[in-house]
Amino acid sequence: MKKVDKETADRYFRERTRNMIIYLIVWFAVSYGVVLLAEPLSHITFNGFPFHYFMGAQGAVVTFIVLLFINAGVSDAVDKKFGIDESRNEMISTGKTIDH
Amino acid sequence: MDTQFLVSLSVILATFAIYIGVAIYNKARATSDFYVAGRGVPPVFNGMAIGADWMSAASFIGMAGTIMLLGYDGLAYIMGWTGGYLLLTFLLAPQLRKYGRYTVPEFIGDRYDSHLARVIAAVCTIIISFTYSIGQLSGSGVVIGRLFEIDAKLGTMIGVVLIAFYAAFGGMKGITWTQVAQYIILITAYLIPVIFMSLQLTGNPMPWISYGELVGKMGELDRELGISEYFAPFTNGTKWQFLALMFTLMAGTAGLPHVIVRFYTVSTMKAARWSGAWALLFIGLLYLSAPAYAAFSRFILMTNVAGSKITELPAWTKSWVDTGKLQLADTNGDGILQWNELIISNDIVVMATPEIANLGVFVIGLVAAGAMAAALSTAGGLMIAISSSFAHDIYYRVWKPNATEKTRLKVARWSIVTATLLAGLIALNPPGAITQIVAWAFALATGTFFPALVLGVWWKRSNSKGVIAGLLVGLLVTLSYIFAAKYGGFTILGIIDTGAGVFGAAAAIITNILVSLDTEEPPQNIQEEVVDLRYPEQMVYKDGEVWMNDDDKKALH
Numbered sequence: 191m192k193k194v195d196k197e198t199a200d201r202y203f204r205e206r207t208r209n210m211i212i213y214l215i216v217w218f219a220v221s222y223g224v225v226l227l228a229e230p231l232s233h234i235t236f237n238g239f240p241f242h243y244f245m246g247a248q249g250a251v252v253t254f255i256v257l258l259f260i261n262a263g264v265s266d267a268v269d270k271k272f273g274i275d276e277s278r279n280e281m282i283s284t285g286k287t288i289d290h
Numbered sequence: 291m292d293t294q295f296l297v298s299l300s301v302i303l304a305t306f307a308i309y310i311g312v313a314i315y316n317k318a319r320a321t322s323d324f325y326v327a328g329r330g331v332p333p334v335f336n337g338m339a340i341g342a343d344w345m346s347a348a349s350f351i352g353m354a355g356t357i358m359l360l361g362y363d364g365l366a367y368i369m370g371w372t373g374g375y376l377l378l379t380f381l382l383a384p385q386l387r388k389y390g391r392y393t394v395p396e397f398i399g400d401r402y403d404s405h406l407a408r409v410i411a412a413v414c415t416i417i418i419s420f421t422y423s424i425g426q427l428s429g430s431g432v433v434i435g436r437l438f439e440i441d442a443k444l445g446t447m448i449g450v451v452l453i454a455f456y457a458a459f460g461g462m463k464g465i466t467w468t469q470v471a472q473y474i475i476l477i478t479a480y481l482i483p484v485i486f487m488s489l490q491l492t493g494n495p496m497p498w499i500s501y502g503e504l505v506g507k508m509g510e511l512d513r514e515l516g517i518s519e520y521f522a523p524f525t526n527g528t529k530w531q532f533l534a535l536m537f538t539l540m541a542g543t544a545g546l547p548h549v550i551v552r553f554y555t556v557s558t559m560k561a562a563r564w565s566g567a568w569a570l571l572f573i574g575l576l577y578l579s580a581p582a583y584a585a586f587s588r589f590i591l592m593t594n595v596a597g598s599k600i601t602e603l604p605a606w607t608k609s610w611v612d613t614g615k616l617q618l619a620d621t622n623g624d625g626i627l628q629w630n631e632l633i634i635s636n637d638i639v640v641m642a643t644p645e646i647a648n649l650g651v652f653v654i655g656l657v658a659a660g661a662m663a664a665a666l667s668t669a670g671g672l673m674i675a676i677s678s679s680f681a682h683d684i685y686y687r688v689w690k691p692n693a694t695e696k697t698r699l700k701v702a703r704w705s706i707v708t709a710t711l712l713a714g715l716i717a718l719n720p721p722g723a724i725t726q727i728v729a730w731a732f733a734l735a736t737g738t739f740f741p742a743l744v745l746g747v748w749w750k751r752s753n754s755k756g757v758i759a760g761l762l763v764g765l766l767v768t769l770s771y772i773f774a775a776k777y778g779g780f781t782i783l784g785i786i787d788t789g790a791g792v793f794g795a796a797a798a799i800i801t802n803i804l805v806s807l808d809t810e811e812p813p814q815n816i817q818e819e820v821v822d823l824r825y826p827e828q829m830v831y832k833d834g835e836v837w838m839n840d841d842d843k844k845a846l847h
Contacts, residue, residue, distance in 0.1 A: 192838045194829060199836035203824045210380045217376050221369045225532055228362070228523040238502030240509075243521040246365030247581040248498065251372045255574050258379055258567035265563055269826055273838070279558045279827040282839060283390070 202272050209264055213257045220250045298655035305659045306452070308471050309666070313464035331466055331555045337568025339466045340552045342473035342667035344371075344569070345576055346422075347429025348728050350476060350664035354583035355636025361519075363526040364584070368577050370536040372570060374543025377740075379566030382544055384559035385747045385823040392554065393675075394547040394739065395683040401746045403816055404754035405688050410761050412683040414738045415547040416676050420713060422548075422731040423672040427453075427710075427717035430665035432637070433658055443718050450714035453666055457673040457710070458703040465670045466555060472663035477575055479660025482653055483643040484579050487586045490647055497582040504589045511592055515629055520588065527784060534789030535729075541795055542732030545739035548675035559826055587639045590646055596629040603627065606645040610638055669710075677705040729788040730772060737768030737794020745802050750820035756806030764798030 224231060224245040234241035269276070331339070349371070357364035391397050395415055399408025431446030457465060488497035491504070509519040518525045524532060543549065552569075553562045594604060600620045610616040617633035620626070641661070644653045681702035686693055693701075720727070738761050745752040745760070771790040774780040785792070811817070822831040830837045 192840060194836040194838050196836070199825065199829065199831075202829070206824075213376065213380065217373060221373050221536065222533060225369075225523075225529065225536070228529070232521070232523065235506070236502075237499070238504075238506045240505075240521045242523060243362055243365070243505060244502065246362060246369055248578055250369045251574050251578055254372050254376055255567070255570050257376060258563075258570050261380065262560075262563040262567045266560060269560065274826045274828050275840075276558065276560055278839065279560065282827045283388075283558050 198272070202268070205268055206265065209261070209268075213261055216253065216257060220245060220253045224250065294651050294654060297651040298658050301652070301655035301659045302662060305471075305475055305663065308475075309468045310455075312468045312471055313459055316464045316467045333556060333561050333564035334568050335470050336466070336552065336556050336561075336565040337572050338473040339469040339555075340549065340565065340569035341572035341576075342469035342476065342663070343552060343671040344549060344573055344668070345476065345664050346668040346728070347426055347433070347661060347665035349576065349580075350480065350661050351429065351433075351640055352636050353577075354580040354587070355634070355639035357581050358584035358588050358639055359634070359636055360526050362521050362523045363532060365581070366532050366536045367539065368581065370539025371543060372574060372577050373536070374540035375566055375570040375573070377540055377544040378549070378553075379563060379570075382550065382743050382747060383553040383566055384562040386550060386743070387553055387556065387562040388559050388823055388827060389819070390554075392551075392682055393678045394550050394743070395679055396687065398742055398746065398757065399683065399687065401816065401820070402752075402754040402757045403813070404758065407754055407757050407761070408683055409688060410758065411739070411742070412679040414734070414761065414765065415679040415683075418546065418731050418734050418738075419548055419672040419675045419679075420709065421727055421734075422546075423669050423676075423709075423713045424717045424720060425727050426665045426669040426672065427714050428720045430662060430669070431717065433661045433665065446714060446717050449662075449665065449669075450710055450717075453669045453673060454707045454710040457670045457677075458706040465667075465674060468670065469667045472667040473572060475656075476660040476663040476667075477572070479656045479663075480576055480579060480640070483640075483647060483649055483657060484583050484586065486649055486653075487643060487647045488582070491586055491589065497586070498578055501582040501585040504585050508585070508589060508592065517630070520585075527786065530783035531785050531789050534783075534785040534792040537795075538729075538733050538736050538789055538791030541736040541740040542734075542791055545735035545743060546732075547679070547735075547739065548671040550743075551675060551678070552671075583639055583643065587643065587646070591632060591634070592629060596627055596632060598627060599625055600627050601625075604646075606642065609645070610642055615642075673706045673710055676709045677702045680705045680709075726788070730790075733768050733772060733788070733791035733794065734765065736791030737764035737798055741795055741798035741802055745799065745806075747820070747823055749803075749806075750817040751811060752802055752806045753809060753812045755809045756802040756804075759805040760798040760802030763801040764794045767797040768794030 224242055228242040231242040231245075232240045236244045239247070353364075353367060356367065386394075386397055389397055389401070391400060393412075393415075395408050395411035398411040399405060427446055427449055428442075430449035431442045431444075434445030434448055435442035484497045485495055488500050489495050492500040494500035505521055509521060512519045523529070553565060556562050556565050595607060598604075600618070603618070607616060607618065611618060615635040615638040618627055619631055619633075621631050622628070641657065644650075644657055681698060685701050686698050690697075741760055741764060742757050746757065768790050771793050772787045775785070775787040775790065782793075818831055818833075825831060825836065828839050830839055
């Protein structure tokens with residue numbers, strides 16, 4: 191058991207939270223943002239679709255999937271940067287479960 | 291029809307044999323097997339299981355048709371039911387996994403240290419899951435009934451017996467691996483017809499790329515007919531209703547207990563993040579294809595059916611007219627069927643596609659098996675959620691804390707059987723349209739669990755009085771808005787009952803914050819547990835300091 195600098199621990203949390211906020215802004219823009227601007231965007235055509243329809247039917251969903259994979263990958267990289275060892279996580283996690 | 295019946299029956303029986311075999315092979319032996327599948331499910335497979343759990347009979351049978359009828363406004367379902375996975379995977383799933391409990395009410399009860407909150411949450415779980423499962427059971431009844439040409443009620447009963455059997459027997463472990471098999475069957479059954487339809491209409495085997503053209507063409511056809519264009523926004527409700535519905539579906543997704551509990555079955559926070567990503571990829575395959583289905587079917591109906599002589603309609607229309615799902619009436623008596631003389635039920639699109647595209651008996655049987663898989667897998671997950679809320683949260687944690695493991699497993703199994711039979715009885719005469727009941731379940735989850743969980747994970751100051759008040763106010767506001775909008779004609783900004791969750795969630799969050807601030811802070815150890823959720827398993831927050839656990843021994847506690 192080793193003490194972690196308060197600053198290091200805060201940096202970990204800040205970095206993860208900042209990334210998450212960026213993903214959520216993109217999430218909001220491609221779904222709610224496009225719906226709010228649906229009328230003006232309908233004049234643009236993309237791959238045969240009016241753009242607002244394309245975003246609703248495909249663009250937003252694909253963006254969501256990509257964001258989740260980026261989140262999983264980047265979070266792993268952040269964990270690694272801070273010296274987190276996944277196999278130890280697994281061990282602790284098994285122990286920590288309250289199996290009642 | 292005899293060949294069709296035999297082929298469909300064999301396909302369905304073959305898939306059932308697979309599910310039951312998988313359930314027996316993975317029989318639950320311990321409590322942790324029963325509730326959380328021993329916590330060792332790999333993320334890719336857990337993603338498939340989440341997908342099957344998530345995609346219900348309504349998604350499989352009804353969604354493409356809903357989009358066809360609503361046009362752009364139907365896309366609120368597509369974005370809502372996928373976008374919710376971001377809220378879930380960012381804000382809740384890994385943190386709840388680190389907290390390490392069996393159920394959602396257990397998290398609420400332990401995090402807020404209150405048996406009252408636990409019981410309220412357990413009751414909410416039972417209400418939400420039970421409502422949702424009624425839709426699944428009657429959906430499976432419709433499929434079995436249509437297929438075997440028996441009464442839908444008899445079909446429902448067959449479905450009930452099947453679900454009760456394998457959910458009670460296998461528990462979460464059996465269900466997880468059964469759901470993996472069900473996902474594979476349902477996605478194959480969904481994609482084959484739409485790919486063939488794309489080939490026939492556009493010569494391109496990739497429906498996701500090819501249907502854009504048709505959407506544009508249909509806009510022209512609509513203009514000629516003088517009706518609003520297929521892709522025109524907000525023709526069936528206001529922009530605010532679209533946004534409110536989309537939010538309700540997203541937050542409800544993040545708050546549905548039977549989905550959250552899926553993330554308890556993996557090993558770590560990292561595995562929970564990857565599960566979320568894989569799950570949305572697998573779910574996205576179906577959700578990206580549904581609008582393609584809708585566009586192809588509408589195009590065929592507009593060009594091949596509408597405009598033909600009423601005596602020379604394609605052969606497949608007849609069997610659907612007989613079921614009442616398709617109504618054709620030459621109201622102006624000119625011998626030609628106009629587009630506005632067609633009335634189409636939204637159930638028809640996916641089920642009729644193999645016939646429209648002439649894909650043969652095997653594919654028709656496969657689609658029926660896929661619809662069954664969708665209904666059964668969701669119902670199985672819901673039954674586990676109901677049984678764990680009762681057997682674990684109410685019976686064991688509150689009522690009989692000294693119960694042995696054997697008794698608890700027995701209570702869990704019997705509560706599944708009871709809940710399935712009860713839901714089956716109600717499903718014989720469903721109290722409303724299936725999509726509507728499902729939308730209410732989402733509104734309730736948005737108004738109750740979403741605020742309680744998000745504040746519980748992210749705000750250490752939130753306390754037991756805050757969460758109890760928040761849960762009750764959220765429930766009350768959501769229910770009142772549903773009833774006021776549905777029966778009283780009361781709406782704000784044109785938001786109808788299906789968008790009620792947005793008001794419930796807002797009210798619950800405000801109540802939780804105000805009441806928490808007005809009452810005493812939660813005890814120190816609980817606040818520390820909440821801060822601890824910011825970090826991965828290996829980092830531990832204790833006495834205001836963060837510790838890195840790199841000992842060779844297990845953990846401190």
